[in-house]
């Protein structure tokens with residue numbers, strides 16, 4: 001079957017994820033379309049709100065492409081949010097200006113948990129339409145990443161009703177009523193797998209699972225309540241579509257101590273935050289998975305020369321990519337809204353230049 005989409009002109013990112021050789025180290029940035037870009041803020045104010053952007057395929061396409069027009073990034077990521085899934089489950093998502101996300105109907109009692117259902121994918125059609133439109137408008141420039149939150153990270157927001165400093169409510173449920181927590185996580189795992197498969201069918205060329213709050217869990221609890229459910233998602237997603245391999249990335253922020261277990265999840269690549277040494281991670285699991293990361297986003301508040309030094313340190317820590325290994329450069333977490341846009345220019349050219357020299 002011939003693809004509905006233009007052939008890829010730059011597949012460096014996909015090759016690195018599959019641990020094939022590349023001419024340089026590809027990069028993209030978590031939250032690359034966002035408030036640090038003035039053009040994003042302009043589009044956001046036209047759309048009226050974050051959800052106004054995310055639910056309009058035209059706006060979502062516009063903001064997804066903005067960072068690619070400015071910088072030589074090697075991948076695009078769907079503009080959306082992990083919380084669209086619990087919103088579609090009926091929890092009532094809103095983003096107030098200057099505040100984090102809020103759910104009007106968090107899962108606070110047994111009845112609410114028992115009533116929870118995997119969402120009707122039709123209510124997320126705006127996401128799949130955005131994926132197809134973005135892939136079409138990319139016209140093969142770079143691959144498009146689809147994504148979802150991990151079952152556990154979604155549960156944190158669904159039970160807390162928003163962000164949290166200590167995860168008191170969700171952890172109380174986990175320890176008091178593990179049966180209810182497992183019930184939520186099984187529903188989330190099924191929903192996430194179906195959601196990612198629909199993104200793949202709509203045109204996503206790689207997928208990433210964001211487990212932002214897995215690192216808040218105790219050893220042993222992480223494996224049971226976060227990793228096991230990500231493994232379930234990975235087993236449930238299409239790894240090939242339209243004749244192409246669809247690589248899968250998992251990222252547990254704060255998960256460095258569980259690297260070997262995460263590398264056994266069946267994912268093609270593992271995201272790392274800045275607490276991990278890329279060379280040590282490569283020695284442990286680099287023949288099994290590609291690695292993605294891991295510059296501290298705060299490096300981008302330094303001057304261009306210092307940014308270059310830190311980029312070089314990360315690239316040298318990984319070392320010269322050899323056969324069977326792969327590195328995708330990224331930040332260790334999302335880019336800050338206060339980042340000067342010129343800092344990204346300095347980072348992108350440093351990654352491409354230094355990584356080419358290292359291969360020479």
Ligand code: CP3
Nearest residue numbers: 030031032033034050077078079080081082100210212334
């Ligand atoms: O990476 C990208 O460019 C794709 C878009 C993307 C967004 N959110 C857009 C967004 C992705 C991949 C996410 C994932 C996401 N969302 C995560 C996991 C990754 C991470 O950052 O830890 C989480 C935990 C969320 C939940 C979420 N969404 C929070 C806590 C917030 C508020 C905090 C903040 O930065 O404002 C959001 C809102 C959000 N999602 C914004 C963007 C660009 C900012 C909204 C705005 O424009 O006001």
